[in-house]
Amino acid sequence: MRKLSVLALSLVFLLSACAPNFGKQNEVVQTKEEDKGKAIIPKYNISDSYYRTILPFEPSETRGLVVNNINTRYDLNEFEMGLMRIAQNSFDTDKYYFREGQEIKAKTIKAWLNRQYTPEQLKANNIKPEDNIGLNPVNTGTAEEPSSPIYLAHILEHDYLTKDDKGNVSLGGVTIGLALNSTYYYKVQQGEGTIQKEEKIDAAEMEREGKKMAEEVIKRMRSIENLENIPITIALFAQESKSSVVPGNFIAYATVDKGSSKLNDWEKVNEKYYxxxxxxxxxxxxxxxxxxxxxxxxxxxxxxxxxxxxxxxxxxxxxxxxxxxxxxxxxxxxxxxxxxxxxxxxxxxxxxxxxxxxxxxxxxxxxxxxxxxxxxxxxxxxxxxxx
CATH class of the missing domain: 3.30.300.190 (GMP Synthetase; Chain A, domain 3)
Structure with a gap:
């Protein structure tokens, strides 16, 4: 039997990553955001696989939405951590600092996750035409027999900050994750109650619709203040069914150059859980x-x-x-x-x-x-x- 090291749990997690960089002290920096003020860059970087997080921690407005829109805890963890892995293709962990998404507001995300509506549906649901900005396709069928599934389940934003030689920290890049449904769940009336039905979505169809939505998301992001010229990486995540005991996986990502609204070529992500x-x-x-x-x-x-x-x-x-x-x-x-x-x-x-x-x-x-x-x-x- 090999010699075993029995350590405190905190030390296990610390050593389970790559060797930490303890050489730098906590650094106070100046933010360039609307609420101009001081922020802190932590001195410890536990691994080259992770970004240091700017303090004080700023929760995203959308932090609660992801729990409601993602099928399983496995998917939730992989959606967040996998998006951070993809970010490393564009944003170096030594030069960028992580912040939860602050630029796209929760109200906007909710509206984008809706279906498109016909003029009749707008009138029936008392929705203003200017609020008809859902990215999911219109349902011209019925609740019992929808004409198309809900493809887009959630949108996740991660921000990456940079520091100049004067100690000023500002937004340097954004990654966007689009969580796509591999199975569409919907409820239909049966007697006095409802039952849940499910529809398997073809993988090629899901990816095709996801790429179309990604192009529209980038166009809309360019009209948001602070995002007009920021480099963006956008990625497609195929989430698993509600009964799955393994997470889904990212299938593709594309970058958008600074100031551009055009996506560069899509890169295939060859990852999977078994x-x-x-x-x-x-x-x-x-x-x-x-x-x-x-x-x-x-x-x-x-x-x-x-x-x-x-x-x-x-x-x-x-x-x-x-x-x-x-x-x-x-x-x-x-x-x-x-x-x-x-x-x-x-x-x-x-x-x-x-x-x-x-x-x-x-x-x-x-x-x-x-x-x-x-x-x-x-x-x-x-x-x-x-x-």
Whole structure:
């Protein structure tokens, strides 16, 4: 058994990223926003994969909307973090600082997420023609048989700030994420109540409609104060169904040059999540799933009546990048949990290639029991056992 490092949970998360940059102190800077004032750039950058966030933290007006419009917590996390990954293609983490979206207001986002309306529908719903700015297509059918689905579920804005040599911080770039529905859910009347129906949306159709909407979003953004000349990156996210236990993924992104309203060529995003074990994983990544199944089999040998090991695998291209495993189990003593955690940590080193990051969460009915993290190319895992 390899030597295990049992650390405080905060240290696990700190070390699970790339080596932090502790060389810089907190820096007070001057903002150029309407509320001119002081802001702080934190001294710690825990990883080159993350942006430092300007303080004090400014929540976006739309922060509550994303929870209502995105199908699952898995989609919500990936939508936000995946958009930040895409931003790194345009905005260097060493030169830009992150801020939640402040430029497109919540009222505007809500209006853009609506359907277009016919003149008759405008009159029936007492909507002013100037408010008929929904990006989703008009429904010329009925509630029970809509003529088209809702393609666009949510719009997410991330802002990226730059600092000049005088310490002034100002908006330097924006990324926009368009969350698209792969499944359209709608309610129909049945008797005295309603039932929910669903319609699968063809992937090519979803992408085509998303790109059309992206062009319109960019045109509208150029008419918003502060966004007339800012470089923009816009990306399409295909969210999964409400029943999915893995998140959706970004499928494409495009950049817009400073001062332009024309999108540059679309770039394909080759990322995807798989559930282990599953028929999709077996079909597309047989070797990786075999390694997982061997790991699962060894876990079950420790507890013969147990078979609850589930993995969520993230692929960049055809390469497995990260594997997150959940092991729900019932222990009858703390020492039993410690012994099991030691055993599983050893299995991680034996079964999974060094180039992938693996994290394992061991849980019971009482809550989390242990966390095991083996970063890519690490010599040994970090282990935390909850007290």
């Amino acid at each position: 559930l282990f074990p599953s028929s999709d994983a077996e079909k597309d990544h047989r070797d990786d799933e075999t390694a997982f199944l061997n790991f699962k089999q060894d876990v079950e040998e420790y507890f013969p009546n147990f078979n609850g090991v589930i993995g969520r695998a993230f692929y960049g291209g055809d390469q497995l990048q990260e594997l997150n495993i959940t092991i729900p189990i019932q222990f009858y003593g703390k020492t039993e949990g410690v012994g099991f955690t030691q055993y599983v940590a050893g299995l991680v080193m034996e079964h999974f290639p060094a180039y992938i990051s693996v994290s394992i969460s061991v849980t019971s009915v009482d809550g989390p029991e242990a966390l095991i993290v083996r970063k890519a190319d690490a010599d040994e895992p970090f282990v935390y056992i909850y007290q």
